[in-house]
Each structure stands twice: as C-alpha cells, then as structure tokens.
Amino acid sequence: MTTLRKADIDKLDELLGRAERIVISTHLHPDGDAVGSAVAMMHYLEEKRGKAPAVVINDPMPESIAFLDCPGILIASQDAAGATALIAAADLIVSLDYNDFSRAGDAVCEALRASGAAKVLIDHHLNPSAGDFGLCFSETEISSASELLYHILMKMPDVDGDASRLPLSAAxxxxxxxxxDTNNFANSVFPSTLEMASALLAAGVDRDAIIMHVYNSFRENRVKAMGYLLDRKLRILDNGVAYMVLSGGETADMDIRDGETEGFVNIPLTIGRVKMSVFLRQDDGYFRVSVRSRRGTSANRFAAAFFHGGGHEQAAGGRLYIPDDVADADGAALYIERAAARFMENDSLRNN
Ligand SMILES: [Mn+2]
Known part of the structure; x- marks a missing residue:
C-alpha cells in the first residue's frame, strides 16, 4: 500500500473527535469485509472515543459473519424510514468497502447523497467517487477495506501503532x-496484509475461532448445492470462461439462503484451463453476478462491459436485469456465452 498521508490522518482524527451523530455505512449484500470493517469501526468509536455510532446496512449480514459482536445494526431494507432518519440527522458518515453511494443500496443511497454531514470514504475498490467525500482513503494495492481501516486506526493517537490498544472486538x-476478502490468504495478499495479521495475532485475536465460524459452520444445504452446481450446472467454454447459473426456482428448491453461495465462483478457477469464472444467482428482478479471473484477464472490465458492475481486477461483480437484459436463467446462460466470446476475442478489452 502507499503511505497514509499524515494530513488525512489528522483530519480523520479531528472529524471523529468532533462528531456526535456518526453513521457507519457499507455495501449491500454485505460480505465479511463489509461487516468486519463496519463493526470494527463501531467498536473503536465506542470503546476508544466514547461515541455511539449507528451502523446502517441494506441487508442482513450472512450467518457465517454473525458471530462478530454487533448489536443494533440497522437493516435499511427492513426499516428504510429509520435508516433515512439516522442518515439525515448524522453529522459524520463513514463509508466502508464501497466506492460509490449507489453500492449502499436503494433504501439509503439518496439519503447518503443528500446528507450535509462530513463524509469519509475508506475503501479498496477501483474508481472511487472521490468528489462525494470530504476525506478519501482509497487504496487498491491492499487486501481489503478491513486492512485499510486497520492501518488507519493504527495511526490514531489513541492506538499509536500498538495493536493491543485496539479493542479486541475491533481487532x-x-x-x-x-x-x-483474501479468501483465507489465497489472493490479494500484500506484505502489509501479513504485517497486519501478525500484529493482530500477537494482540490476542483468536484466528482459529474465526476460521471455525467463517469456513466450518455451514448448513449441509450449502455443500449439497455446491455439489449440484458443479455436477449439473458448470459449463466451461473453449475460450476459458466457466460459468454457473443458479435460478430462483433452484434456490427455493434447495432452500439456499442469502450468503450461502459465497465462494462458489472461486471453485472453477481451480481448473487449469479456466481463465475466468462467472457465477449468477437469481434475485428479485435481477441476477446477481460474481466474476473471478486469473491474472491477464480482467474481471473488472468484464463486469463493467457486460454486467453493469465492476470491482477489482481479479474479483468483480454486477447485475443482469430481468427482463431488460435477460428473461430467465436460460437467457442468462446465452448472454454469458455471447459476452464471453466477444470479451475473450478482444485482447485490449480482456488484458489488464
Ligand atoms: Mn472488500
């Protein structure tokens, strides 16, 4: 990562000290990094600064992350009026793990944009909407928003480079x-990432417990759905693009919950000839699209060109709208095959 600027750290320190009504915001369909960074910020502000921040997230957190101690998160899709009121009353908004307010979800996007509060961005995605934020910590050569927040908090005067001064819940x-976000140290690992891991382990974080909760506490439905998808739905095209489409009917039949397909998109990339993997899951009115790629093929550009999305070079996401883009799961499969053909033939589009 690049060096954090002292002027930015001082500004954040001052904003956090002054603010009385802080709203912490992260992206919709939150993953571990979204929840982890938001909850860490919450505990830091409570325990080190004596604040009472509100955490507003569009959707409930995945069950595998629910072990993090996080009482009182407001789910905006279930209480849009409450979320909007909190945001309207805020004097400071801290945005974590997204690059644009639209990623916070429809329920709160406009309220966030309209707010006159001071706004801070702490994020690791490409192309941040920096103009929407008074203070912008944007770094792409880093594993996660959680890592970026870690390095920022370590610079705060009340932590002063000593990870043991972070609340253990935040750590x-x-x-x-x-x-x-690193897929358990499989991707996006930088020297700064391992420094963070080392310092947090030394500060008493129980990594074994985290692994048990995050990777070894699933329902059997998830594992069976994985088997079904790999056996019955995986298609590998000659151009090296692999894809799987999970329809709404299949999701209902197998009783697959939100968050239970997390990580499925990575599996086809373990096959040598697969250059890029695409996973689609039908949601209300659209397919949720996840894209992962090997170096040399840009998941970000594929998601941006064909799925109204983007993200990181090797990990991105987007949507296919029903019926504007595709009618159903079969249409989505055809759409991917055509998009993949155009994309993989075009070297200037494909390469990063
Ligand atoms: Mn992230």
Whole structure:
C-alpha cells in the first residue's frame, strides 16, 4: 500500500473527535469485509472515543459473519424510514468497502447523497467517487477495506501503532474482514496484509475461532448445492470462461439462503484451463453476478462491459436485469456465452 498521508490522518482524527451523530455505512449484500470493517469501526468509536455510532446496512449480514459482536445494526431494507432518519440527522458518515453511494443500496443511497454531514470514504475498490467525500482513503494495492481501516486506526493517537490498544472486538472484526476478502490468504495478499495479521495475532485475536465460524459452520444445504452446481450446472467454454447459473426456482428448491453461495465462483478457477469464472444467482428482478479471473484477464472490465458492475481486477461483480437484459436463467446462460466470446476475442478489452 502507499503511505497514509499524515494530513488525512489528522483530519480523520479531528472529524471523529468532533462528531456526535456518526453513521457507519457499507455495501449491500454485505460480505465479511463489509461487516468486519463496519463493526470494527463501531467498536473503536465506542470503546476508544466514547461515541455511539449507528451502523446502517441494506441487508442482513450472512450467518457465517454473525458471530462478530454487533448489536443494533440497522437493516435499511427492513426499516428504510429509520435508516433515512439516522442518515439525515448524522453529522459524520463513514463509508466502508464501497466506492460509490449507489453500492449502499436503494433504501439509503439518496439519503447518503443528500446528507450535509462530513463524509469519509475508506475503501479498496477501483474508481472511487472521490468528489462525494470530504476525506478519501482509497487504496487498491491492499487486501481489503478491513486492512485499510486497520492501518488507519493504527495511526490514531489513541492506538499509536500498538495493536493491543485496539479493542479486541475491533481487532477480531478486522482480521475476519481481511481473511474473507483474501479468501483465507489465497489472493490479494500484500506484505502489509501479513504485517497486519501478525500484529493482530500477537494482540490476542483468536484466528482459529474465526476460521471455525467463517469456513466450518455451514448448513449441509450449502455443500449439497455446491455439489449440484458443479455436477449439473458448470459449463466451461473453449475460450476459458466457466460459468454457473443458479435460478430462483433452484434456490427455493434447495432452500439456499442469502450468503450461502459465497465462494462458489472461486471453485472453477481451480481448473487449469479456466481463465475466468462467472457465477449468477437469481434475485428479485435481477441476477446477481460474481466474476473471478486469473491474472491477464480482467474481471473488472468484464463486469463493467457486460454486467453493469465492476470491482477489482481479479474479483468483480454486477447485475443482469430481468427482463431488460435477460428473461430467465436460460437467457442468462446465452448472454454469458455471447459476452464471453466477444470479451475473450478482444485482447485490449480482456488484458489488464
Ligand atoms: Mn472488500
């Protein structure tokens, strides 16, 4: 990562000290990094600064992350009026793990944009909407928003480079977010990432417990759905693009919950000839699209060109709208095959 600027750290320190009504915001369909960074910020502000921040997230957190100690998170899709009121009353908004307010979800996006509060971005995605934030910590050469937040908090005067001064609940949340965004140290690992892991372990974080909760506490439905998808739905095209489409009917039949397909998109990339893997899951009115790629093929550009999305070079996401883009799961499969053909033939589009 690049060096954090002292002027930015001082500004954040001052904003956190002054603020009385802080709202912490992260992206919709939150993953471990979204929840981990938000919960870590919450515990830091409570325990080190004596604040009472509100955490507003569009959707409930995945069950595998629910072990993080996080009482009182407001779920905006279930209480849009409450979320909007909190945001309207805020004097400071801290946005974590997204690059644009639209990623916070429809329930709160406009309220966030309209708010006159001071706004801070702490994120690791490409192309941040920096103009929407008074203070912007944006770093892409880093594992996760949780890691970026870790390095920022370590510079705060009340932590002063000593990870043992972080509340253990915050340290645990940061380790969790970094662990899930690196796919348990399989990708996006930088020297700074291992320094963070080392310092947090030394500070008493129980990594074994995190691994048990995050990777070894699933329902059997998830494992059976994985088997079904790999056996019956995986298609590998000659151009090296693999894809799986999970329809709404299949999701209902197998009783697959939100968050239980997390990580499925990575599995086809373990096959040598697969250059890029695409996973689609039908949601209300659209397919949720996840893209992962090997170096040399840009998941970010594929998601941006064909799925109204983006993210990181090797990990991105987007949507296919029903019926504007595709009619159903079969249409989505055809759409991917055509998009993959155009994309993989075009070297200037494909390469990163
Ligand atoms: Mn992230």
């Amino acid at each position: 645990t949340a940061l380790m969790t977010g970094m662990t899930t």
